[in-house]
Amino acid sequence: MNRLFFYIFICFAASGFSQNNLKSLLKKYNKEQVPYIYVKELKKQIIQPILLDARELSEYNVSHLKNAIYVGYNKFKIENIQKKIPNKDTKIVVYCSLGIRSDSIANNLKKAGYNNVENLYGSIFEWKNNNLPVYSAAEKITDSIHAFSKAWSKWVKKGVKVYD
Structure with a gap:
Protein backbone atom coordinates (compact mmCIF):
# COMPACT_ATOMS: atom_id res chain seq x y z
CA MET A 1 0.00 0.00 0.00
CA ASN A 2 1.05 3.56 -0.38
CA ARG A 3 2.64 4.23 2.98
CA LEU A 4 3.32 7.84 2.07
CA PHE A 5 -0.43 8.49 1.84
CA PHE A 6 -0.95 6.81 5.18
CA TYR A 7 1.81 8.83 6.89
CA ILE A 8 0.50 12.10 5.44
CA PHE A 9 -2.92 11.11 6.76
CA ILE A 10 -1.44 10.52 10.24
CA CYS A 11 0.45 13.81 10.16
CA PHE A 12 -2.74 15.74 9.45
CA ALA A 13 -4.41 13.93 12.31
CA ALA A 14 -1.55 14.57 14.71
CA SER A 15 -1.35 18.24 13.79
CA GLY A 16 -4.89 18.89 14.93
CA PHE A 17 -6.54 18.72 11.52
CA SER A 18 -10.28 18.77 12.02
CA GLN A 19 -13.38 18.47 9.92
CA ASN A 20 -16.83 19.46 11.00
CA ASN A 21 -18.54 16.57 9.34
CA LEU A 22 -17.76 13.13 8.09
CA LYS A 23 -18.92 13.83 4.55
CA SER A 24 -16.30 16.59 4.15
CA LEU A 25 -13.60 14.39 5.63
CA LEU A 26 -14.31 11.48 3.31
CA LYS A 27 -14.61 13.76 0.30
CA LYS A 28 -11.17 15.20 1.09
CA TYR A 29 -9.38 11.83 1.29
CA ASN A 30 -11.35 9.38 -0.85
CA LYS A 31 -11.36 8.89 -4.58
CA GLU A 32 -15.07 8.03 -4.36
CA GLN A 33 -14.77 5.58 -7.25
CA VAL A 34 -16.24 2.83 -5.10
CA PRO A 35 -19.82 3.33 -3.94
CA TYR A 36 -20.63 3.69 -0.27
CA ILE A 37 -22.99 1.46 1.60
CA TYR A 38 -24.49 3.01 4.72
CA VAL A 39 -24.72 1.30 8.10
CA LYS A 40 -28.53 1.07 8.05
CA GLU A 41 -28.47 -0.38 4.55
CA LEU A 42 -25.79 -2.96 5.43
CA LYS A 43 -27.69 -3.95 8.56
CA LYS A 44 -30.80 -4.72 6.48
CA GLN A 45 -29.03 -7.01 3.99
CA ILE A 46 -30.81 -10.36 3.78
CA ILE A 47 -27.74 -12.08 2.39
CA GLN A 48 -24.72 -10.74 4.20
CA PRO A 49 -21.83 -9.66 1.98
CA ILE A 50 -18.28 -10.65 2.76
CA LEU A 51 -16.87 -8.05 5.15
CA LEU A 52 -13.21 -7.10 4.85
CA ASP A 53 -11.52 -5.21 7.69
CA ALA A 54 -8.85 -2.90 6.26
CA ARG A 55 -7.34 -1.85 9.60
CA GLU A 56 -4.24 -3.13 11.32
CA LEU A 57 -4.35 -6.34 13.36
CA SER A 58 -4.18 -4.53 16.71
CA GLU A 59 -7.32 -2.57 15.75
CA TYR A 60 -9.11 -5.69 14.51
CA ASN A 61 -8.31 -7.60 17.70
CA VAL A 62 -9.91 -4.90 19.87
CA SER A 63 -13.09 -4.59 17.79
CA HIS A 64 -14.41 -5.76 14.45
CA LEU A 65 -17.69 -6.53 12.74
CA LYS A 66 -19.04 -10.04 13.11
CA ASN A 67 -17.56 -12.48 10.58
CA ALA A 68 -15.24 -9.83 9.13
CA ILE A 69 -12.07 -11.05 7.48
CA TYR A 70 -8.95 -9.20 8.52
CA VAL A 71 -7.03 -8.02 5.42
CA GLY A 72 -5.00 -5.18 6.90
CA TYR A 73 -3.83 -2.02 5.23
CA ASN A 74 -0.04 -1.66 5.36
CA LYS A 75 0.54 -5.29 4.39
CA PHE A 76 -2.55 -5.79 2.21
CA LYS A 77 -2.01 -8.19 -0.68
CA ILE A 78 -4.57 -8.65 -3.41
CA GLU A 79 -3.30 -12.20 -3.92
CA ASN A 80 -4.64 -13.15 -0.49
CA ILE A 81 -8.10 -11.93 -1.44
CA GLN A 82 -7.99 -13.72 -4.78
CA LYS A 83 -7.32 -16.98 -2.94
CA LYS A 84 -10.08 -16.43 -0.36
CA ILE A 85 -12.63 -14.89 -2.74
CA PRO A 86 -12.07 -16.28 -6.25
CA ASN A 87 -15.53 -15.24 -7.52
CA LYS A 88 -15.20 -11.63 -8.68
CA ASP A 89 -18.99 -11.17 -8.56
CA THR A 90 -19.12 -11.76 -4.79
CA LYS A 91 -20.60 -8.86 -2.84
CA ILE A 92 -17.83 -7.37 -0.70
CA VAL A 93 -18.02 -4.54 1.83
CA VAL A 94 -14.73 -3.06 3.01
CA TYR A 95 -14.45 -1.04 6.20
CA CYS A 96 -11.80 0.54 8.42
CA SER A 97 -12.18 3.17 11.15
CA LEU A 98 -13.92 5.91 9.15
CA GLY A 99 -13.81 4.80 5.51
CA ILE A 100 -10.51 6.20 4.23
CA ARG A 101 -8.21 3.18 4.32
CA SER A 102 -11.11 1.01 3.18
CA ASP A 103 -11.58 3.25 0.14
CA SER A 104 -7.99 2.53 -0.88
CA ILE A 105 -8.41 -1.23 -0.41
CA ALA A 106 -11.79 -1.20 -2.20
CA ASN A 107 -10.16 0.58 -5.16
CA ASN A 108 -7.48 -2.13 -5.28
CA LEU A 109 -10.20 -4.79 -5.35
CA LYS A 110 -11.96 -2.96 -8.16
CA LYS A 111 -8.70 -2.72 -10.16
CA ALA A 112 -8.27 -6.48 -9.68
CA GLY A 113 -11.65 -7.10 -11.34
CA TYR A 114 -14.01 -7.35 -8.35
CA ASN A 115 -17.18 -5.66 -9.51
CA ASN A 116 -19.46 -5.78 -6.49
CA VAL A 117 -17.43 -3.85 -3.90
CA GLU A 118 -18.68 -1.17 -1.53
CA ASN A 119 -17.04 1.00 1.12
CA LEU A 120 -18.86 1.22 4.48
CA TYR A 121 -19.59 4.91 5.02
CA GLY A 122 -18.20 5.93 8.39
CA SER A 123 -16.97 2.36 8.80
CA ILE A 124 -16.70 0.74 12.23
CA PHE A 125 -17.01 4.09 14.04
CA VAL A 134 -18.64 -5.18 17.56
CA TYR A 135 -16.60 -8.23 18.49
CA SER A 136 -13.30 -8.85 20.27
CA ALA A 137 -10.52 -11.18 19.15
CA ALA A 138 -12.31 -13.88 21.20
CA GLU A 139 -15.43 -13.28 19.04
CA LYS A 140 -17.38 -11.94 22.02
CA ILE A 141 -19.46 -8.76 21.87
CA THR A 142 -17.45 -5.91 23.33
CA ASP A 143 -18.11 -2.30 24.19
CA SER A 144 -14.49 -1.49 23.32
CA ILE A 145 -13.76 0.23 20.04
CA HIS A 146 -10.27 0.82 18.70
CA ALA A 147 -10.26 4.60 18.19
CA PHE A 148 -7.21 4.69 15.87
CA SER A 149 -5.76 7.87 17.43
CA LYS A 150 -6.66 10.61 19.90
CA ALA A 151 -7.29 13.02 17.01
CA TRP A 152 -9.62 10.67 15.16
CA SER A 153 -11.38 9.45 18.30
CA LYS A 154 -13.70 12.47 18.10
CA TRP A 155 -15.69 10.47 15.54
CA VAL A 156 -16.39 7.71 18.09
CA LYS A 157 -19.53 8.64 20.05
CA LYS A 158 -20.35 5.26 21.63
CA GLY A 159 -18.34 2.61 23.41
CA VAL A 160 -15.04 2.54 25.28
CA LYS A 161 -12.20 4.03 23.23
CA VAL A 162 -9.04 1.92 23.09
CA TYR A 163 -5.67 3.05 21.73
CA ASP A 164 -2.41 1.20 21.07
Whole structure:
Protein backbone atom coordinates (compact mmCIF):
# COMPACT_ATOMS: atom_id res chain seq x y z
CA MET A 1 0.00 0.00 0.00
CA ASN A 2 1.05 3.56 -0.38
CA ARG A 3 2.64 4.23 2.98
CA LEU A 4 3.32 7.84 2.07
CA PHE A 5 -0.43 8.49 1.84
CA PHE A 6 -0.95 6.81 5.18
CA TYR A 7 1.81 8.83 6.89
CA ILE A 8 0.50 12.10 5.44
CA PHE A 9 -2.92 11.11 6.76
CA ILE A 10 -1.44 10.52 10.24
CA CYS A 11 0.45 13.81 10.16
CA PHE A 12 -2.74 15.74 9.45
CA ALA A 13 -4.41 13.93 12.31
CA ALA A 14 -1.55 14.57 14.71
CA SER A 15 -1.35 18.24 13.79
CA GLY A 16 -4.89 18.89 14.93
CA PHE A 17 -6.54 18.72 11.52
CA SER A 18 -10.28 18.77 12.02
CA GLN A 19 -13.38 18.47 9.92
CA ASN A 20 -16.83 19.46 11.00
CA ASN A 21 -18.54 16.57 9.34
CA LEU A 22 -17.76 13.13 8.09
CA LYS A 23 -18.92 13.83 4.55
CA SER A 24 -16.30 16.59 4.15
CA LEU A 25 -13.60 14.39 5.63
CA LEU A 26 -14.31 11.48 3.31
CA LYS A 27 -14.61 13.76 0.30
CA LYS A 28 -11.17 15.20 1.09
CA TYR A 29 -9.38 11.83 1.29
CA ASN A 30 -11.35 9.38 -0.85
CA LYS A 31 -11.36 8.89 -4.58
CA GLU A 32 -15.07 8.03 -4.36
CA GLN A 33 -14.77 5.58 -7.25
CA VAL A 34 -16.24 2.83 -5.10
CA PRO A 35 -19.82 3.33 -3.94
CA TYR A 36 -20.63 3.69 -0.27
CA ILE A 37 -22.99 1.46 1.60
CA TYR A 38 -24.49 3.01 4.72
CA VAL A 39 -24.72 1.30 8.10
CA LYS A 40 -28.53 1.07 8.05
CA GLU A 41 -28.47 -0.38 4.55
CA LEU A 42 -25.79 -2.96 5.43
CA LYS A 43 -27.69 -3.95 8.56
CA LYS A 44 -30.80 -4.72 6.48
CA GLN A 45 -29.03 -7.01 3.99
CA ILE A 46 -30.81 -10.36 3.78
CA ILE A 47 -27.74 -12.08 2.39
CA GLN A 48 -24.72 -10.74 4.20
CA PRO A 49 -21.83 -9.66 1.98
CA ILE A 50 -18.28 -10.65 2.76
CA LEU A 51 -16.87 -8.05 5.15
CA LEU A 52 -13.21 -7.10 4.85
CA ASP A 53 -11.52 -5.21 7.69
CA ALA A 54 -8.85 -2.90 6.26
CA ARG A 55 -7.34 -1.85 9.60
CA GLU A 56 -4.24 -3.13 11.32
CA LEU A 57 -4.35 -6.34 13.36
CA SER A 58 -4.18 -4.53 16.71
CA GLU A 59 -7.32 -2.57 15.75
CA TYR A 60 -9.11 -5.69 14.51
CA ASN A 61 -8.31 -7.60 17.70
CA VAL A 62 -9.91 -4.90 19.87
CA SER A 63 -13.09 -4.59 17.79
CA HIS A 64 -14.41 -5.76 14.45
CA LEU A 65 -17.69 -6.53 12.74
CA LYS A 66 -19.04 -10.04 13.11
CA ASN A 67 -17.56 -12.48 10.58
CA ALA A 68 -15.24 -9.83 9.13
CA ILE A 69 -12.07 -11.05 7.48
CA TYR A 70 -8.95 -9.20 8.52
CA VAL A 71 -7.03 -8.02 5.42
CA GLY A 72 -5.00 -5.18 6.90
CA TYR A 73 -3.83 -2.02 5.23
CA ASN A 74 -0.04 -1.66 5.36
CA LYS A 75 0.54 -5.29 4.39
CA PHE A 76 -2.55 -5.79 2.21
CA LYS A 77 -2.01 -8.19 -0.68
CA ILE A 78 -4.57 -8.65 -3.41
CA GLU A 79 -3.30 -12.20 -3.92
CA ASN A 80 -4.64 -13.15 -0.49
CA ILE A 81 -8.10 -11.93 -1.44
CA GLN A 82 -7.99 -13.72 -4.78
CA LYS A 83 -7.32 -16.98 -2.94
CA LYS A 84 -10.08 -16.43 -0.36
CA ILE A 85 -12.63 -14.89 -2.74
CA PRO A 86 -12.07 -16.28 -6.25
CA ASN A 87 -15.53 -15.24 -7.52
CA LYS A 88 -15.20 -11.63 -8.68
CA ASP A 89 -18.99 -11.17 -8.56
CA THR A 90 -19.12 -11.76 -4.79
CA LYS A 91 -20.60 -8.86 -2.84
CA ILE A 92 -17.83 -7.37 -0.70
CA VAL A 93 -18.02 -4.54 1.83
CA VAL A 94 -14.73 -3.06 3.01
CA TYR A 95 -14.45 -1.04 6.20
CA CYS A 96 -11.80 0.54 8.42
CA SER A 97 -12.18 3.17 11.15
CA LEU A 98 -13.92 5.91 9.15
CA GLY A 99 -13.81 4.80 5.51
CA ILE A 100 -10.51 6.20 4.23
CA ARG A 101 -8.21 3.18 4.32
CA SER A 102 -11.11 1.01 3.18
CA ASP A 103 -11.58 3.25 0.14
CA SER A 104 -7.99 2.53 -0.88
CA ILE A 105 -8.41 -1.23 -0.41
CA ALA A 106 -11.79 -1.20 -2.20
CA ASN A 107 -10.16 0.58 -5.16
CA ASN A 108 -7.48 -2.13 -5.28
CA LEU A 109 -10.20 -4.79 -5.35
CA LYS A 110 -11.96 -2.96 -8.16
CA LYS A 111 -8.70 -2.72 -10.16
CA ALA A 112 -8.27 -6.48 -9.68
CA GLY A 113 -11.65 -7.10 -11.34
CA TYR A 114 -14.01 -7.35 -8.35
CA ASN A 115 -17.18 -5.66 -9.51
CA ASN A 116 -19.46 -5.78 -6.49
CA VAL A 117 -17.43 -3.85 -3.90
CA GLU A 118 -18.68 -1.17 -1.53
CA ASN A 119 -17.04 1.00 1.12
CA LEU A 120 -18.86 1.22 4.48
CA TYR A 121 -19.59 4.91 5.02
CA GLY A 122 -18.20 5.93 8.39
CA SER A 123 -16.97 2.36 8.80
CA ILE A 124 -16.70 0.74 12.23
CA PHE A 125 -17.01 4.09 14.04
CA GLU A 126 -20.39 4.74 12.43
CA TRP A 127 -21.41 1.11 13.07
CA LYS A 128 -20.66 1.49 16.78
CA ASN A 129 -22.26 4.95 16.89
CA ASN A 130 -25.48 3.28 15.71
CA ASN A 131 -25.37 0.97 18.77
CA LEU A 132 -24.55 -2.08 16.66
CA PRO A 133 -22.36 -4.85 18.06
CA VAL A 134 -18.64 -5.18 17.56
CA TYR A 135 -16.60 -8.23 18.49
CA SER A 136 -13.30 -8.85 20.27
CA ALA A 137 -10.52 -11.18 19.15
CA ALA A 138 -12.31 -13.88 21.20
CA GLU A 139 -15.43 -13.28 19.04
CA LYS A 140 -17.38 -11.94 22.02
CA ILE A 141 -19.46 -8.76 21.87
CA THR A 142 -17.45 -5.91 23.33
CA ASP A 143 -18.11 -2.30 24.19
CA SER A 144 -14.49 -1.49 23.32
CA ILE A 145 -13.76 0.23 20.04
CA HIS A 146 -10.27 0.82 18.70
CA ALA A 147 -10.26 4.60 18.19
CA PHE A 148 -7.21 4.69 15.87
CA SER A 149 -5.76 7.87 17.43
CA LYS A 150 -6.66 10.61 19.90
CA ALA A 151 -7.29 13.02 17.01
CA TRP A 152 -9.62 10.67 15.16
CA SER A 153 -11.38 9.45 18.30
CA LYS A 154 -13.70 12.47 18.10
CA TRP A 155 -15.69 10.47 15.54
CA VAL A 156 -16.39 7.71 18.09
CA LYS A 157 -19.53 8.64 20.05
CA LYS A 158 -20.35 5.26 21.63
CA GLY A 159 -18.34 2.61 23.41
CA VAL A 160 -15.04 2.54 25.28
CA LYS A 161 -12.20 4.03 23.23
CA VAL A 162 -9.04 1.92 23.09
CA TYR A 163 -5.67 3.05 21.73
CA ASP A 164 -2.41 1.20 21.07
